[in-house]
Amino acid sequence: EEYIIANVRLETLNRWCTKKRSQLQNDSVAGEGKRILEKETKSIYNNSELLFEKISTGNYLHPLYMLCSHLQTSTMSTSFTFYAVGGTCDTIHLYNPELPQWQNDPPPESRTSILPSYPVEEGGTVASHVASTQQSVTIDDITMDERFPKGTSTLESAAVSVMCLPVALPNGDLIGVVEFCRAWHNAEYTFETLAMAQTTLTWATMAIDKTQVSSGLEQQNAMSNFLLQVSRTYLDDITDVDNIIQHIMRFAKTLVSADRCALFLHDKEAGELYSNLFDNGEVMDGKSVFSKKTELRFSVTKGIAGASVRTKQTLNIPDAYSDPRFNRAVDKATGYTTKSILCIPIMSNDEVYGVVEMINRKDGGSFTMNDQNNFQMFAVFCALALRYSKVHTRLQKDQCRHAILKEKYFYHSQYSKADYNELIKAQKDDETFVLPPNFDRFHFSLFHLDKKLMSYFINMVIELAGSGSHLLPSANVMTDFILTVRENYRDIQYHNWQHAMTVTHAMFCMLKQNLEIFDEVERYALLVACVCHDLDHRARSNQFLQKTSHPLALLYPASTMEYHHISMAKDILGRKESKVFQNMTNEEYEKAMYVLKEAILATDLALYFGNRGQIEELLTQGEFDFDNQQHRTSAIGLMMTACDLSSSAKDWSVTRQNLLDLHYEFWEEGDQRKKLGIKPLLPMMDRALEEDLAEGQVGFYSNVSIKCFESLARVLPSCEPLAIRGKENLGHWRKEAEIVKEKKEEKRKIAEKEKQREERLKQEGLGLTLRGGMWVVEESRPTS
Numbered sequence: 001e002e003y004i005i006a007n008v009r010l011e012t013l014n015r016w017c018t019k020k021r022s023q024l025q026n027d028s029v030a031g032e033g034k035r036i037l038e039k040e041t042k043s044i045y046n047n048s049e050l051l052f053e054k055i056s057t058g059n060y061l062h063p064l065y066m067l068c069s070h071l072q073t074s075t076m077s078t079s080f081t082f083y084a085v086g087g088t089c090d091t092i093h094l095y096n097p098e099l100p101q102w103q104n105d106p107p108p109e110s111r112t113s114i115l116p117s118y119p120v121e122e123g124g125t126v127a128s129h130v131a132s133t134q135q136s137v138t139i140d141d142i143t144m145d146e147r148f149p150k151g152t153s154t155l156e157s158a159a160v161s162v163m164c165l166p167v168a169l170p171n172g173d174l175i176g177v178v179e180f181c182r183a184w185h186n187a188e189y190t191f192e193t194l195a196m197a198q199t200t201l202t203w204a205t206m207a208i209d210k211t212q213v214s215s216g217l218e219q220q221n222a223m224s225n226f227l228l229q230v231s232r233t234y235l236d237d238i239t240d241v242d243n244i245i246q247h248i249m250r251f252a253k254t255l256v257s258a259d260r261c262a263l264f265l266h267d268k269e270a271g272e273l274y275s276n277l278f279d280n281g282e283v284m285d286g287k288s289v290f291s292k293k294t295e296l297r298f299s300v301t302k303g304i305a306g307a308s309v310r311t312k313q314t315l316n317i318p319d320a321y322s323d324p325r326f327n328r329a330v331d332k333a334t335g336y337t338t339k340s341i342l343c344i345p346i347m348s349n350d351e352v353y354g355v356v357e358m359i360n361r362k363d364g365g366s367f368t369m370n371d372q373n374n375f376q377m378f379a380v381f382c383a384l385a386l387r388y389s390k391v392h393t394r395l396q397k398d399q400c401r402h403a404i405l406k407e408k409y410f411y412h413s414q415y416s417k418a419d420y421n422e423l424i425k426a427q428k429d430d431e432t433f434v435l436p437p438n439f440d441r442f443h444f445s446l447f448h449l450d451k452k453l454m455s456y457f458i459n460m461v462i463e464l465a466g467s468g469s470h471l472l473p474s475a476n477v478m479t480d481f482i483l484t485v486r487e488n489y490r491d492i493q494y495h496n497w498q499h500a501m502t503v504t505h506a507m508f509c510m511l512k513q514n515l516e517i518f519d520e521v522e523r524y525a526l527l528v529a530c531v532c533h534d535l536d537h538r539a540r541s542n543q544f545l546q547k548t549s550h551p552l553a554l555l556y557p558a559s560t561m562e563y564h565h566i567s568m569a570k571d572i573l574g575r576k577e578s579k580v581f582q583n584m585t586n587e588e589y590e591k592a593m594y595v596l597k598e599a600i601l602a603t604d605l606a607l608y609f610g611n612r613g614q615i616e617e618l619l620t621q622g623e624f625d626f627d628n629q630q631h632r633t634s635a636i637g638l639m640m641t642a643c644d645l646s647s648s649a650k651d652w653s654v655t656r657q658n659l660l661d662l663h664y665e666f667w668e669e670g671d672q673r674k675k676l677g678i679k680p681l682l683p684m685m686d687r688a689l690e691e692d693l694a695e696g697q698v699g700f701y702s703n704v705s706i707k708c709f710e711s712l713a714r715v716l717p718s719c720e721p722l723a724i725r726g727k728e729n730l731g732h733w734r735k736e737a738e739i740v741k742e743k744k745e746e747k748r749k750i751a752e753k754e755k756q757r758e759e760r761l762k763q764e765g766l767g768l769t770l771r772g773g774m775w776v777v778e779e780s781r782p783t784s
């Protein structure tokens with residue numbers, strides 16, 4: 001005492017006394033606090049069920065708020081403020097579920113003052129500083145503390161001592177900040193008080209975390225089941241996309257505890273967003289009902305939705321009214337007040353279809369990271385559904401367009417009534433209807449028979465199917481069919497109606513002599529296949545169509561024209577007026593269509609080489625068997641190629657004329673290839689090489705036609721005449737080629753002579769003469 005009185009200054013002693021008194025007071029505050037805490041704990045226990053239920057639905061802010069309210073009492077604070085962390089963690093905002101404004105939607109203007117948000121930063125307000133550093137602070141006198149020039153930023157003007165703590169989950173994620181204040185006449189916060197508050201909050205956040213993990217698992221489970229159900233029920237039948245999206249949105253809404261939701265679609269051309277599904281809060285049978293408010297349209301430059309479309313980013317907005325991007329017009333139009341927004345762009349292939357917005361988390365807080373992650377998964381499903389719907393709508397429209405075009409097409413390719421009557425009459429008039437003599441010989445020429453060929457077709461069918469066959473349709477149907485087929489051949493030089501009938505005739509000859517091998521259905525189907533095999537040919541090769549990316553080639557990348565012929569044939573056979581297979585049983589029909597398809601496809605010469613190779617191998621090994629379906633189909637393929645090439649086995653004049661017609665088409669394609677720069681320009685397509693035509697034919701006959709005929713004769717010996725006649729014509733081509741060669745040689749010699757003569761004249765012009773095989777100076781002329 002003596003020492004103190006002698007050595008310590010009065011001011012120091014006064015300071016010590018103040019400190020001592022303050023400590024004593026604090027101790028009693030802490031003791032009182034403990035007693036209150038016990039009471040408060042009981043009250044927490046009583047509310048625990050409700051609190052855990054809230055936590056498990058993701059709403060942990062409310063229980064935390066209540067806990068802080070208890071802590072306010074136990075820490076002898078005059079007030080407290082709770083801040084929730086914004087979804088993107090760069091803002092904190094006031095959270096107070098007890099304010100009357102929180103229960104009833106306040107007018108938008110007043111909301112900013114109720115729910116201000118602050119950027120998370122150091123050196124700003126105390127709370128934003130704590131959010132930024134995640135360290136708690138105690139401040140003896142906030143009015144004097146230079147570290148926090150913006151103070152507490154709450155409405156508590158009497159605050160002097162402040163204790164501010166971060167509220168974080170065990171993984172370190174900050175979820176809130178709490179600020180306790182004591183008025184000027186109270187003592188400062190001690191370390192013990194801070195420790196008690198901190199420990200309580202730590203235990204609380206641990207409990208929240210654990211509860212959330214287990215409820216998260218349940219949620220995941222529910223979500224997986226839901227997604228499975230959506231995929232099963234809806235994606236299988238994608239006709240009602242609105243229903244799928246509504247279903248998805250309803251689930252997502254519950255998942256993130258949103259009060260409302262909306263889907264805005266992106267009108268790329270107009271640069272606008274329009275509401276597709278809008279949630280007015282209407283509920284029917286316990287389910288949210290969404291309406292289509294397409295009149296709600298705004299520019300993509302506006303609103304959180306617009307920002308999300310432009311940036312292709314998810315936006316989690318804790319307080320819409322304090323975000324300058326927020327478009328207040330929608331609230332004005334609907335009378336609803338938006339607080340928090342979770343907005344996700346719906347994208348596929350980097351294209352933004354629109355955005356889904358979840359509006360107002362039901363607890364009044366902002367959407368959490370967990371909500372965001374869950375919601376994002378739904379965005380993928382929405383995108384899938386929208387994409388499917390787009391494709392589906394386009395497909396449906398295209399199908400309608402196709403049906404209309406087909407109808408239009410058949411209307412315009414309608415044959416004349418006179419032709420129809422004439423053909424019907426011909427069928428009754430036996431004389432003109434009868435097949436001419438030698439008709440069943442391969443070399444029979446169909447040149448210049450045109451309309452008569454239709455009668456012949458019907459006659460061939462009757463003859464091969466048998467006149468009383470149950471397969472045959474009425475005369476009307478048969479007449480309509482063959483007239484429609486003829487109308488669907490273009491007026492081109494080679495691949496025309498005449499060619500189709502030449503091929504059909506060759507098939508008739510083959511079948512007539514092999515009635516025991518092919519049954520009624522096959523015979524009928526093969527004649528139909530032949531007459532349809534080049535329907536709507538455009539005088540261009542498959543290669544040309546493929547190289548010019550013709551739509552047909554995009555539709556059928558391989559065997560382009562053949563698939564088109566098949567499709568045309570199916571269209572004609574599908575019309576009720578020309579259903580010539582209508583009397584078949586299902587089994588017979590299936591078989592006829594199979595034969596038809598395989599037969600037409602086999603006329604692609606590119607497939608012939610492989611097919612012939614296979615048959616030759618089977619024949620050589622003695623394994624070829626007509627009872628084997630695969631061998632049978634191959635044989636039919638070979639028959640089709642032989643029929644297609646059968647004009648090489650006609651009388652020479654007919655064969656030659658046919659070939660000129662074919663080359664007329666080849667040269668036209670060659671001209672176009674030259675114009676478009678399509679390579680290679682095949683020699684047979686080059687008009688300039690017309691002279692080499694016969695030589696080309698020698699090659700084609702030797703390597704293709706005759707080999708085909710010979711192989712076929714091994715399978716069906718009655719087809720031998722094709723090979724014989726083909727060889728005869730090969731002889732003619734050889735002769736022509738020989739003549740051309742001789743002419744060429746003659747021409748070459750003449751040209752050589754001409755060249756020499758020109759040379760001579762040139763030298764003579766210089767005053768030189770050829771003497772004894774040497775050029776010498778002509779004596780009579782001056783040498784200069």
Ligand SMILES: Nc1nc2c(ncn2[C@@H]2O[C@@H]3COP(=O)(O)O[C@H]3[C@H]2O)c(=O)[nH]1
Nearest residue numbers: 603605644645648659662684696697700
């Ligand atoms: N060079 C040549 N090609 C032929 C001859 N006969 C048919 N072709 C080709 O063989 C193809 C068979 O299928 P296409 O009728 O579509 O087109 C035919 C022609 O390209 C012929 O005598 N000479």
